[in-house]
Amino acid sequence: xxxxxxxxxxxxxxxxxxxxxxxxxxxxxxxxxxxxxxxxxxxxxxxxxxxxxxxxxxxxxxxxxxxxxxxxxxxxxxxxxxxxxxxxxxxxxxxxxxxxxxxxxxxxxxxxxxxxxxxxxxxxxxxxxxxxxxxxxxxxxxxxxxxxxxxxxxxxxxxxxxxxxxxxxxxxxxxxxxxxxxxxxxxxxxxxxxxxxxxxx
Amino acid sequence: xxxxxxxxxxxxxxxxxxxxxxxxxxxxxxxxxxxxxxxxxxxxxxxxxxxxxxxxxxxxxxxxxxxxxxxxxxxxxxxxxxxxxxxxxxxxxxxxxxxxxxxxxxxxxxxxxxxxxxxxxxxxxxxxxxxxxxxxxxxxxxxxxxxxxxxxxxxxxxxxxxxxxxxxxxxxxxxxxxxxxxxxxxxxxxxxxxxxxxxxxxxxxxxxxxxxxxxxxxxxxxxxxxxxxxxxxxxxxxxxxxxxxxxxxxxxxxxxxxxxxxxxxxxxxxxxxxxxxxxxxxxxxxxxxxxxxxxxxxxxxxxxxxxxxxxxxxxxxxxxxxxxxxxxxxxxxxxxxxxxxxxxxxxxxxxxxxxxxxxxxxxxxxxxxxxxxxxxxxxxxxxxxxxxxxxxxxxxxxxxxxxxxxxxxxxxxxxxxxxxxxxxxxxxxxxxxxxxxxxxxxxxxxxxxxxxxxxxxxxxx
Numbered sequence: 261x262x263x264x265x266x267x268x269x270x271x272x273x274x275x276x277x278x279x280x281x282x283x284x285x286x287x288x289x290x291x292x293x294x295x296x297x298x299x300x301x302x303x304x305x306x307x308x309x310x311x312x313x314x315x316x317x318x319x320x321x322x323x324x325x326x327x328x329x330x331x332x333x334x335x336x337x338x339x340x341x342x343x344x345x346x347x348x349x350x351x352x353x354x355x356x357x358x359x360x361x362x363x364x365x366x367x368x369x370x371x372x373x374x375x376x377x378x379x380x381x382x383x384x385x386x387x388x389x390x391x392x393x394x395x396x397x398x399x400x401x402x403x404x405x406x407x408x409x410x411x412x413x414x415x416x417x418x419x420x421x422x423x424x425x426x427x428x429x430x431x432x433x434x435x436x437x438x439x440x441x442x443x444x445x446x447x448x449x450x451x452x453x454x455x456x457x458x459x460x461x
Numbered sequence: 462x463x464x465x466x467x468x469x470x471x472x473x474x475x476x477x478x479x480x481x482x483x484x485x486x487x488x489x490x491x492x493x494x495x496x497x498x499x500x501x502x503x504x505x506x507x508x509x510x511x512x513x514x515x516x517x518x519x520x521x522x523x524x525x526x527x528x529x530x531x532x533x534x535x536x537x538x539x540x541x542x543x544x545x546x547x548x549x550x551x552x553x554x555x556x557x558x559x560x561x562x563x564x565x566x567x568x569x570x571x572x573x574x575x576x577x578x579x580x581x582x583x584x585x586x587x588x589x590x591x592x593x594x595x596x597x598x599x600x601x602x603x604x605x606x607x608x609x610x611x612x613x614x615x616x617x618x619x620x621x622x623x624x625x626x627x628x629x630x631x632x633x634x635x636x637x638x639x640x641x642x643x644x645x646x647x648x649x650x651x652x653x654x655x656x657x658x659x660x661x662x663x664x665x666x667x668x669x670x671x672x673x674x675x676x677x678x679x680x681x682x683x684x685x686x687x688x689x690x691x692x693x694x695x696x697x698x699x700x701x702x703x704x705x706x707x708x709x710x711x712x713x714x715x716x717x718x719x720x721x722x723x724x725x726x727x728x729x730x731x732x733x734x735x736x737x738x739x740x741x742x743x744x745x746x747x748x749x750x751x752x753x754x755x756x757x758x759x760x761x762x763x764x765x766x767x768x769x770x771x772x773x774x775x776x777x778x779x780x781x782x783x784x785x786x787x788x789x790x791x792x793x794x795x796x797x798x799x800x801x802x803x804x805x806x807x808x809x810x811x812x813x814x815x816x817x818x819x820x821x822x823x824x825x826x827x828x829x830x831x832x833x834x835x836x837x838x839x840x841x842x843x844x845x846x847x848x849x850x851x852x853x854x855x856x857x858x859x860x861x862x863x864x865x866x867x868x869x870x871x872x873x874x875x876x877x878x879x880x881x882x883x884x885x886x887x888x889x890x891x892x893x894x895x896x897x898x899x900x901x902x903x904x905x906x907x908x909x910x911x912x913x914x915x916x917x918x919x920x921x922x
Contacts, residue, residue, distance in 0.1 A: 368604050439608070
């Protein structure tokens with residue numbers, strides 16, 4: 261859903277595993293919905309780990325652990341690898357996360373997060389390791405993501421890093437604009453480009 | 462300085478550079494399947510806009526469709542609705558549509574190349590990560606999300622940051638009985654599952670040049686499994702011979718002109734890549750996977766690595782394997798031949814050659830699923846179906862099938878499936894299913910022996 265972001269400050273949900281693929285984030289059998297109901301996908305976020313076979317919550321899974329809550333998901337490297345399904349980003353947004361922190365993201369999933377107003381925050385391996393350690397010691401540990409500055413800080417520690425995001429995307433996320441808005445405004449440029457290409461042929 | 466193949470094609474499609482942002486890239490071909498397009502069409506309706514260039518869009522259902530009795534109504538109402546939605550959207554926006562049982566229907570990544578809809582020099586996208594497959598034709602092809610499908614429907618363009626370039630050169634010659642699938646599994650093991658993230662890969666070298674078109678499609682298909690944005694191979698005489706007379710390929714004078722252009726599509730000798738990797742084809746073994754990502758592979762006569770971190774331990778626990786165990790000789794319950802990775806005619810020829818004169822192991826359930834109706838008809842034309850039937854196998858109808866188990870072809874929890882598909886993720890082939898990725902020959906060998914078997918022991922010398 262379109263949002264307008266400035267500064268996000270929240271505790272985090274830690275998922276200290278690498279290569280979390282989008283099949284885990286939302287299993288294929290939940291992709292049959294033809295609507296974009298984020299609540300539906302949010303209910304099935306990490307379904308096969310979050311629920312036991314009988315449908316009851318798996319108490320060993322972090323989303324069911326009452327110690328952890330917040331608007332930020334923290335995960336190991338190569339987050340969102342595998343299938344391009346945007347349903348994974350819808351599920352993350354639908355659950356209530358507005359940012360994911362990892363040391364690397366799979367390319368397609370990163371783009372899907374951005375297109376759904378979930379901010380992918382790429383940090384160094386050392387920053388990520390420290391964050392996992394601090395959250396394990398104190399689940400109330402808060403992180404501040406400053407979008408205008410493109411920085412991420414662990415509150416009360418002095419640990420702060422900048423993260424990569426283009427000024428264009430920053431502008432879009434701060435103003436609730438998406439890429440389609442931009443492309444629709446630029447359709448005349450596209451038509452000109454098409455005509456020039458025809459002449460080249 | 463010279464340009465890479467990727468840069469040549471990309472640069473020809475940039476409409477504009479967004480200041481301090483991505484590039485606006487023009488898209489020549491958009492494919493839509495039923496799972497990732499419905500919400501994009503909804504977006505058009507909400508904005509009350511048409512499809513900008515309907516002639517560049519081709520739609521076909523593949524993910525949900527059953528592989529038996531396609532002439533009957535689909536039993537699962539949710540799957541049925543998803544298929545009907547695609548059909549309605551294609552009709553409403555006047556888009557080409559190859560529906561269920563249509564002679565051109567099949568898995569989108571099998572159909573595009575075999576119909577000549579994907580051509581060298583194009584930009585190709587689809588809401589599917591295995592769109593990287595099409596890069597084998599010498600084009601820039603990559604998977605996108607549904608919001609991006611909506612962008613292309615609305616404007617024929619997409620906003621993208623230009624990926625970095627990587628060349629993977631494979632010198633020498635693959636050993637007899639070692640296939641493109643084995644090469645891909647080997648590269649994934651060496652590169653790891655995220656090792657090419659941020660890069661667009663060009664495959665080069667004598668071992669790549671020597672591959673058939675079908676094998677090149679297999680190799681490029683798996684680019685995404687090492688995190689690459691896409692994979693591509695420069696078009697050559699193999700590509701041109703493959704495309705000649707394909708239904709949608711240019712003809713007559715247009716063909717000659719197209720071929721002349723395609724022949725300019727190669728990386729210049731002084732082109733610089735952001736990364737270069739070189740491998741020796743002779744060191745590529747027959748491969749199988751033992752874990753829960755495609756990078757967790759090992760030679761078929763090798764052992765599972767002795768140890769690793771907690772993620773490694775979790776993967777082995779899921780698979781029911783122990784560190785140090787031999788892969789050969791492990792029992793399998795299901796065999797799957799098919800998917801956009803290995804659902805082409807060459808794959809069925811390989812499978813049939815191994816099972817010919819042998820019999821399906823009674824404990825093995827086998828699903829043989831051609832990638833398209835065109836492949837299905839070719840199997841019949843070559844008499845391969847008779848070989849398969851005689852060996853106790855049944856040929857099913859085309860679709861994605863057990864690769865992601867959105868239809869009825871689900872592997873039960875705890876069972877082992879040896880599969881020519883592309884992903885061994887937890888639950889990929891059904892909740893709790895355990896997947897071992899392998900080549901068509903290795904799957905055939907397991908289908909007749911009931912255990913993981915080096916297919917070279919069953920091949921004619």
